[in-house]
Amino acid sequence: MTNTPILILGGQGKTGRRVAEQLTSQQVPVRLASRSSEQRFDWYDDSTWSAAVAGVDTAYLAPPVGPTGLAQAGTFVKQAAAEGLRRVVLLSGRGVGAPGREFAVYQGSLDLENAVKVSGVDWTIVRPSWFAQNFSEDFLHEAVLAGQIRLPAGDGAEPWIDVNDVAEVMAAALLDTRHVGQGYSLSGPRTLTLTQVAAELSHAIGRPIGYVALEPEQFVAELVGYGAPQEDAESLRDLFAVIRNHRSEYTSDGVQQVLGRAPRDFSDWARTAARTGAWSA
Numbered sequence: 001m002t003n004t005p006i007l008i009l010g011g012q013g014k015t016g017r018r019v020a021e022q023l024t025s026q027q028v029p030v031r032l033a034s035r036s037s038e039q040r041f042d043w044y045d046d047s048t049w050s051a052a053v054a055g056v057d058t059a060y061l062a063p064p065v066g067p068t069g070l071a072q073a074g075t076f077v078k079q080a081a082a083e084g085l086r087r088v089v090l091l092s093g094r095g096v097g098a099p100g101r102e103f104a105v106y107q108g109s110l111d112l113e114n115a116v117k118v119s120g121v122d123w124t125i126v127r128p129s130w131f132a133q134n135f136s137e138d139f140l141h142e143a144v145l146a147g148q149i150r151l152p153a154g155d156g157a158e159p160w161i162d163v164n165d166v167a168e169v170m171a172a173a174l175l176d177t178r179h180v181g182q183g184y185s186l187s188g189p190r191t192l193t194l195t196q197v198a199a200e201l202s203h204a205i206g207r208p209i210g211y212v213a214l215e216p217e218q219f220v221a222e223l224v225g226y227g228a229p230q231e232d233a234e235s236l237r238d239l240f241a242v243i244r245n246h247r248s249e250y251t252s253d254g255v256q257q258v259l260g261r262a263p264r265d266f267s268d269w270a271r272t273a274a275r276t277g278a279w280s281a
Contacts, residue, residue: 008032009062011032015091018167019167021167022170053084054083059085060088066235067231067235089124092125093127094187095185097113122180123180124182127252129248135201152215152241152244157191161188197266216241
C-alpha cells in the first residue's frame with residue numbers, strides 16, 4: 001500500500017467527504033483540501049494550488065458550480081499536471097458530452113472534461129445524475145424542513161442517485177487502473193418527478209412535504225434573495241431546465257458497470273435518512 005496520499009479537492013462537500021471515508025476505510029491515506037480544511041485550497045485563489053498538490057500524484061476533483069469556477073478548475077488541472085499530478089478522477093454531470101444531448105448549460109463542464117483529457121494525466125470521468133442528498137444536506141434541506149420544495153423543474157423527472165453510490169464508484173476509480181480513460185454515467189434505478197419526490201419524502205418523514213413548480217426567473221430571484229451569487233443561481237436554473245424539458249427521463253448503468261450491483265432506490269435512501277435524523281428538528 002502506497003503512503004502517498006490521494007488529494008480530495010472539495011473534501012468537505014457531499015461527495016468529497018464520502019470519497020475520503022471510502023478510501024480511509026481501505027487504509028488509503030488522503031489529503032483533504034478546501035477553503036475550511038487544514039490544507040487550504042480555493043479554486044478562486046491560485047496561490048493555494050501548489051501546496052495542495054505537492055507530494056501527491058492522484059486527485060479527486062469536485063469542481064465549483066458556474067462557468068467561472070469550471071474555467072478555474074480547468075486552469076488548475078493544467079498547472080497541477082505541470083507540477084507532477086498524474087491521475088485525476090473528475091466529478092462531472094450526467095449528459096455532459098453525450099451525443100444527442102448537447103445543452104449549452106453543460107458547456108463549462110464539457111470544457112473542463114476536455115481540459116482534463118488533454119492535460120497529460122490519466123483520467124476517469126464520473127457523471128452522476130442529481131443527488132438524493134440535495135434534499136437532506138444544504139441545498140434543499142431547509143426547504144424539506146419547511147415542508148415545501150420550490151424548484152423550476154416543472155413536471156419533469158430525474159433518476160436521483162444516492163451520493164454514497166457515487167462515492168463508492170469514485171473510490172473504485174481512484175484505486176483501480178482499469179478505470180483509466182473511462183467515462184461513467186450514473187443514476188438511480190428509476191425516475192421521479194418532484195411531485196413524486198415530495199410524496200416519497202412525506203412518507204419517509206411522516207409529515208406532508210409539497211412541491212411548488214416555480215418559473216425559472218422566480219427561482220433565480222429567490223436564490224439571489226437568500227444570498228446566492230447571481231451566476232450560481234442562473235447555473236442551477238439552467239441545470240433544472242434539463243429536467244423541466246423532460247431531457248433527463250432515462251437511467252444510466254454506471255453503478256452496475258463499476259460496482260457490479262444496482263444503485264440504491266430513492267425510497268430506501270429516504271427511509272434511512274429519516275431514521276438517522278436528517279430532518280429532525
